[in-house]
Amino acid sequence: MSGTLFRGGTVLTLDPAAPRARALLARDGRVVALDDDALELAGAAAEVDLGGGCLLPAFADGHAHPSHGGVELLDAPLRDCGSVDEVVAAVRRHAAQHPGAEWVLGSSYDPALAPGGRFDARWLDAAVPDRPVALTSADHHVLWVNTAALRRAGVDRATPDPPAAQVLRREDGEPLGTLVEWGAMDLVRAHLPERGEDDLRRGLLRAWQLLADAGVAWVQDALCGPDDVQRALALSRAGALPVRTDLCLRAEPGTWQRQRAGFRAARDAAEGDPQVSARTVKLFADGVLEAGTAALLEPYAGGGCSHHGMPVWEPDELAAAAEAFDADGFGLHVHAIGDAAVRSALDAVEGVRRARGRTARRPVVAHTQLVDDADLPRFAALGVVANFSPLWACLDACQTDLTLPRLGPERGGRQYPMASLLRTGAVLSFGSDWPVSSLRPLDGVGVAVTRRTPDGGEPPGGWVPHERLPVAAALSAAVQGPAYQAHEEHLRGTFAPGLRADLVHLDADPTRVDAQEWPGIGVLGTWVAGRRTA
Template sequence: MSATLFTGGVVWTGRHDQADTDAVLVVDGVVVTLGDDARTQGAQAETVDLAGGFLMPSFGDGHAHPLYGGLEAVGPAVRPCTSVDEIVLAVKQYAEEHPDEEWIVGASYDGSLAPGGLFDARWLDAAVPDRPVVLRAWDYHTVWCNSVALERAGITADTPDPVLGEIPRRDDGSVLGTLREWGATDLVMAVMPPRDEQVRIAALDTAADYYLARGVTWVQDAWVEPADVATYVEAARRGALRMRFNLALYADPRHFDSQVTHFAEQRRAVADAANPLLTANTVKFFADGVVENETGALLQPYCSGLHSHGMRNWEGDSLAEAARQVDDLGLQIHIHAIGDAAVRQALDAIEHVVRVNGPRDRRPVIAHCQLIDDADLARFAALGVIPNMQPLWAQLDALMTVLTVPRLGVERADKQYPIRTLDTSGAPLGFGSDWPVSSGAPFDGIAVATSRRTSDGEPDGGWTPHEILPIERALSAYTAGAANQAFADNDWGVLTPGASADLIWLDRDPRATAPLDLPTVAIRATYLRGAPAYRAENGADS
């Protein structure tokens, strides 16, 4: 038997009906008791002195892409680049340092660095003229290629825009080099050689390093294809997983009829790996694209009119029917919906499932919810739909001011990310990061949720300040809210007797920290089932 007593600091249980305490006793990875009882029963236990710090449930990330995030470290370092020239230089240097790599593959460049988010193949040709270069944008809905990559994919001036995709062109009709949405990006992805499996498994380890250092012990991988399932299963069999993952199997409207017949088989493969850290309980749908590409589906047209109302990936009632089939399998529905038209379609699909299949504990998720029509706000609570929000996005940063607001207009833009409105409506709010699209550090997102300001403090008083969320509600959305989404509310997400001891030890109380200072809260240690999964050097995370 292994027993640990955590004491000497403030303990936040994460339960709204329980006050703070100052001690937790953990036995064999499970919370046994709290407060005075913990000290009495844990008199002989190993003691962790919190040194005046703060202990709380660990975070969960309800929407992310950890495999992609881990793989970013393998290619050219384009994410930190602040100009097109910097990106091109990073690609050139990487290519020179890796002369034997047949394809140069990287992510995630900043789509706001070129007018309209449109990047020219010739810019990459100047760096690497003789090998294919493929870079994903930060949004993962867009790819920038050099000319060799376009040639390998057979994309020419005569190639029509594919279903669910766009191939932007120059004034003379030639292909520019930017590909938008799956129908177009898949043309290149289909001819790229697969990554070595060992590299992919190592990427999951890289992702675990990233997350555990930020206090996250569970992640919803929100886009998993069959090869990705195989990677996770192999990692699980090798005992190479160091945190909890739930997989969302990707539902493609172009191939759904064949895909759905394999979902149960893929779920079984995960179950057969018999690793408690890995589940596959969810199916991921994309209802639309993103506002920055003008592919997010809107009820009213974009200001530019270039793409009118955006793009719906599922026509007619096909999303509702596909969701019903997924629900028939007992799998959780998880729908990417950015625009208000996509959110309405997603809610309609879930309402259809409830009406046809009857009541059960299904906990459907709509991720992002960037824009919601007023008439649809109350439907989340009524249908029990979890709005999984990315709070970091609710700020007037360059992405918002350069790409988003001009496409939506100020009045409509000011209705984005109604986090507090949804929370007070009774919707079961959960948070996620969409890492590596944006930072996977929960405190980066919580800082924005509780201020609606940029890291520079702009604007004073916050953007749409009526949507500012109280700090404890923000913490809960990243802990108990994530556990609720994972059907794990009796297992982790709060500190209560019988729960898994998934914990984070902070250097100070985030509730007493100014919102803009929350990203500086240091994580001293992260515990999974009572065992340290991450420890900061010298007792503090730098």
């Protein structure tokens, strides 16, 4: 009953009317008081000395994949590999360490490491010739496999390209070893051994703890099925959940009508759980620009692509699914990266509004990488949350080697229009897209402010500098935007008496530190509803 008093540093409230306080008192999972009121009411409350650091509302992640990312932590680690040779060496080591594994799996290699994103099966054959190898790219839209994997899956020169996907080939028509987009990836993934339930739970718990360690109190798990909901509920009921989560149930073109009953059952099973919900449906409108699969209004400009990309859904079916899932009471979360996909997503929401009026749900367009100027005002007009992966908004190798050559200079300079959408009155929400990129919120939020690479700080003035966000707006997109997305802005997102005590203790006040240095700010503690989780 005595609660916890936080003092000895800056309390950053994210309330423009009173942005800073000296102390905060939390009790029974809620903020009780700030400043002098907190000190007067503290009584016998336990104290947390901020040590000159900063307390602010805990971060929320509006788009990540802990259900998948946690399991990938069990595979060969490839994220830090800086060349094809380093990836091959890591695969060789992992294979030697797991001699009994039927498959050698790895995750999060950089898709820009090979020219044009073309990865050869023979490079992996040199490391593991006798077992199938399957490596998932960092963007999760490409699978690089060895020859044994192609043989196991029966993929050869006669295998046709699946819809909205591509099997890259050599000049003689034989598969190269690079499978682009989910339809092609599934040709091999259908032959992978199933993960054991123990591995799935262990990976998920590890992922959730990593999020909590990074200062995250809520996450939108953006690619799930009904089984993932049951797994999360079991862990929640065992008291093992360090973050709250809403699981997006992925709907598939062609089969979505048959999925609806199972989705409703999964959602209803989670109702009333304080940590887990399943109130959202995920739809992929397209792929990614670096693979040439994002859907564009005008053809790709180069980089080996001359088509319009690969839309996953036909616009009419996407609109019909959006209306049906809204009628079922689900929120919509649409992956849309190219400007044609963004338009299709907005058109689908507009169709819902026309057919059903302005429902209480808050549709989300995730990633929002390239938006046609005519579509910018539609986000606010339709009540669509613009979710960005802010760490991508810089000139990294993926941009310079793959994306920009495919878009050309004019479209390349219109990517990630954060400031433009903010000016229209749209709600911005940030997501890490982990394990595609870092799950530390300040890594991405800093890029939103600077538009510079986190490591080298290039270019000095920022890439597409007119799209840089003010510090307050960027922090809001990492805290208040996802709270709005989750229909929880009345519970969290600022520090005010009565709001939930979701807190993060940083070792420095980000508003007093150059944003280029934000990745170096440490997280010293995380609390969810007043309970310490990290």
